[in-house]
Amino acid sequence: MRAVRWLVIVAGLLFAALPLVWMGLSSIKHRGDTISQHLRWMPAMEAPADPASSSFEATSDSYRDLATVHAGAQHSFWHHLWNSVVIGVLSTIASVALGTLCAYGFSRFRVPGEKDWLFFILSTRFMPPLAVVVPVLMMYRALDLQGTHLGLALLYTVFNLSLAVWLMKGFLDEIPRAYEEAAVVDGYSRFGAFIRIVLPEARTGIAVTAVFCLISAWNEYGFAMTLNSSGAVTVPAYFAGLQGNIEGMPWPQIAAGALIFVTPIVVFTVLVRSHLLRGVTFGTVKQ
């Protein structure tokens, strides 16, 4: 029984880690090794004599080359990473701030038709976002938001807001009202109690919500591709745009860039991993 359990765990781990490992290996290859017909998975200090060998010469060239501007592109990887950071951080801050305030209202005040409103908020996620890509494109063209940081950040905030409201409502519902009542009796205003007591108590919920929002904004591809094919191009759209490049796909650089790109997400997820599970159960644990 124990052996089976370990077998399953190890298999799952390999399955999950293999793409990351392969990305890591590809990022230290020469381009020729990435498109070789032989499986090359053993890094070595120097190039093997036998062309059928499974080892390859390790190099850090791809990381240095991340600064080069490839044919057909206007900027280097770093520029696009900066676009991703600006858009991801802006939209995450906005989603979490608005979501928390909105959820607090639903959690603590009598809202007429509360259930219907919450359902409406959730229903904005029923439709695949890409279904509205054409109207959004037209609106953005009219508003001159195409290719801007603000445009994508705004869009990701709208898409993430429903998730943020629902997640934060679950977390806020778990904070006993007595804390706020105590603070109010102790002399604080309602808003003071929110800042001094509710926010610190909700900090794990806020962290979890932020990670979810960041992941979805960070990885978004469809809108980034259609709205921002020029201007503030994010990393996923940039990599996709390298296809059909007359120099051929710069695989080692793509692997290196992708590895750098996923690192912050992995780090954040690991930091709040113990709370993520509680987050995805929508804070259903009541006192």
Added chain:
Amino acid sequence: MSFLALEKLEKRWPDGTHAVRGVDLAISEGELVVLLGPSGCGKTTTLRMVAGLEMPSAGRVRLGGADVTALPPSQRDVGFVFQFYALYPHMTVAENIAFPLECAGVARPERDAAVQRVAERLDLVALLGRRPRALSGGDQQRVGLARAMVRKPRLWLMDEPLGSLDAARRAEMCELIRVQQLADRVTTIYVTHDQEEAMRLADRIVVMSQGEIVQAAPPREVYDRPATLFVAKFVGSPGMNLIEGDVRAGRFVPAGAHASIALPNAVADGRVVLGARPEHLRLDPAGALRGRVALEAHAGPWRHVHVEGPWGRALALTSAHETHATGAEVRVAFDPAGIRLFDAASGRSLA
């Protein structure tokens, strides 16, 4: 003029529940009033309206002569002790106690000194650096008390503060609260459903039932002269013995029994309920009511004897040395001074 006055206080919940019905109560400065009643009687709602945590549907709250009905809790200058402590989990004990002072803008050194003073009074000095979660229930409630005390508010409001403690801790904390209250002579409203706690603490007990005040009197009087059958049953452990019957020609005739009991005072004929505390019942061969021993139990220096007869059931306290076999025939005598009569229809005390 009273220090705190509740005038025709009403609370209706949106679902239509009429939780508090026209509560009138005047409390003088330094008094400790206990609101006593079963759960759902409106005592906690009344307390929360005094604190400003609930808005009354009608009526006024006057504090120190001023109408505070519309004031938010933060401007009423009250200290509130919660049943489940409500200590801020992300702060240390010292930060929790200092929180009200911080809001009042008290400077750091004075704040620390005040926290230290209160901590010494409540024996919390060793716990100041800890987090509330690491403390026992009793210690947490002492911190809750310290937080309510530190600002020296005009009013202490306590909502079943000992409700979640075990019996030994409860007795100890009861004493502590009373000592602290007497030391500062802070006007206090204390809510509980535990009549023993009420007896121990109160200058005055206010018994509530179904949103109304049934009786407001010092503990001794509530115990000796309950205003209604409800109070007679609710106060005292065990409650009053109650026997249904009629008054005929100045004597009490229990329903279903061929016997009668002389009454100390003249009462008009009619259907009544006779009440007598267990300590006013004796097992006496010359007693008026005939019955059988149904059950006997030890109670410290006393023995509880449950007697059953055609007239109902009654509990008598006898000395621990007396023993009675279950099923034995006995007669029950009543101490005339301990006899209370209630109107059978209204439940109100008759003189």
